[in-house]
Amino acid sequence: xxxxxxxxxxxxxxxxxxxxxxxxxxxxxxxxxxxxxxxxxxxxxxxxxxxxxxxxx
Amino acid sequence: xxxxxxxxxxxxxxxxxxxxxxxxxxxxxxxxxxxxxxxxxxxxxxxxxxxxxxxxxxxxxxxxxxxxxxxxxxxxxxxxxxxxxxxxxxxxxxxxxxxxxxxxxxxxxxxxxxxxxxxxxxxxxxxxxxxxxxxxxxxxxxxxxxxxxxxxxxxxxxxxxxxxxxxxxxxxxxxxxxxxxxxxxxxxxxxxxxxxx
Numbered sequence: 398x399x400x401x402x403x404x405x406x407x408x409x410x411x412x413x414x415x416x417x418x419x420x421x422x423x424x425x426x427x428x429x430x431x432x433x434x435x436x437x438x439x440x441x442x443x444x445x446x447x448x449x450x451x452x453x454x
Numbered sequence: 455x456x457x458x459x460x461x462x463x464x465x466x467x468x469x470x471x472x473x474x475x476x477x478x479x480x481x482x483x484x485x486x487x488x489x490x491x492x493x494x495x496x497x498x499x500x501x502x503x504x505x506x507x508x509x510x511x512x513x514x515x516x517x518x519x520x521x522x523x524x525x526x527x528x529x530x531x532x533x534x535x536x537x538x539x540x541x542x543x544x545x546x547x548x549x550x551x552x553x554x555x556x557x558x559x560x561x562x563x564x565x566x567x568x569x570x571x572x573x574x575x576x577x578x579x580x581x582x583x584x585x586x587x588x589x590x591x592x593x594x595x596x597x598x599x600x601x602x603x604x605x606x607x608x609x610x611x612x613x614x615x616x617x618x619x620x621x622x623x624x625x626x627x628x629x630x631x632x633x634x635x636x637x638x639x640x641x642x643x644x645x646x647x648x649x650x651x
Contacts, residue, residue: 404639405552407632408545410580422493422532430530434486437523441484444517 455487456608459495463603466620468498471580473536473573475588476510478618479503481607483511483527488607493532495605503533504576506569536576549575552632557595559635566593574599577623584622591619597631600624 422430474482482489503511508528515521550571557564566574570593577586577599585602588594603620 405548405555407552407628408549408579422530426530426532427490427493430489430527430532431486433523433527434483434489437483437520437527438486440517440520440523 455485457488457491458606458608460604460606463605463620464495464498466602467496467585469583470499471502471584472496472499472620473502473504473576473584473586474507474533475570475573475586475590476507477589478587479507479511483524501533502536503528504536504573505538506572508535510569542579546572546575546579549578553578553598556598556628556631556635559638560595560597560631564592564595566590570594574623577621578628581623581625586621587618588621589616589618591617591621594619594621596627598624598628600627 478492482492511528512521512524515524550568553574554566554571557566570588570590573586573588574594577584577594586594587605591601599621601619602622605618605620607616607618608614609616
């Protein structure tokens with residue numbers, strides 16, 4: 398009956414105080430990400446229109 | 455969209471590693487206002503994406519252009535990919551299995567997905583200076599985790615309020631829950647070993 402039952406123990410990181418690098422988002426990065434958000438929104442709206450039959454391929 | 459923050463949430467988030475659950479990440483991707491406001495809220499934190507969250511974010515996307523835009527959205531350096539080497543994963547997986555046993559022992563009615571269990575295992579692994587933002591608080595039960603803040607979003611006049619919790623691993627709560635479980639398991643194992651011997 399060796400190792401019965403297998404006991405689970407909590408595992409913790411040895412060094413849990415990793416340095417936090419603060420969020421760095423340049424104006425350019427934010428603009429690019431916002432552009433993606435807008436394009437994706439437009440794509441979702443068009444996709445919904447196709448599904449509703451209001452647009453044709 | 456109106457965004458409401460709980461008291462002192464900005465000081466709670468300062469200098470923390472913040473993991474983003476898929477529900478909040480998807481909202482950031484879908485709503486420009488939430489994205490911009492999030493950059494302000496988390497300006498003193500580091501935003502991390504767990505590989506399993508990334509998997510959830512990218513899966514089941516029908517339109518190829520949508521998937522490409524999602525991949526691009528994650529690639530700009532605002533989100534830091536979490537460590538994913540094998541050594542860490544085996545430990546996180548073991549934590550997740552242990553947590554699932556503790557939830558069951560606590561008669562938790564919720565049954566979190568495997569991905570939420572693995573996220574919980576990661577919060578436990580790093581334990582301090584780390585938190586998760588998730589709209590599924592019930593998947594991170596209060597017998598192990600504490601809520602340090604809430605971000606509430608009122609989408610429009612017709613929709614209700616959606617709350618996202620800032621969730622942290624509470625070692626004292628875990629130790630207490632684990633001790634009760636360990637005692638029960640040890641007693642059960644002795645009885646079973648006697649019957650099978």
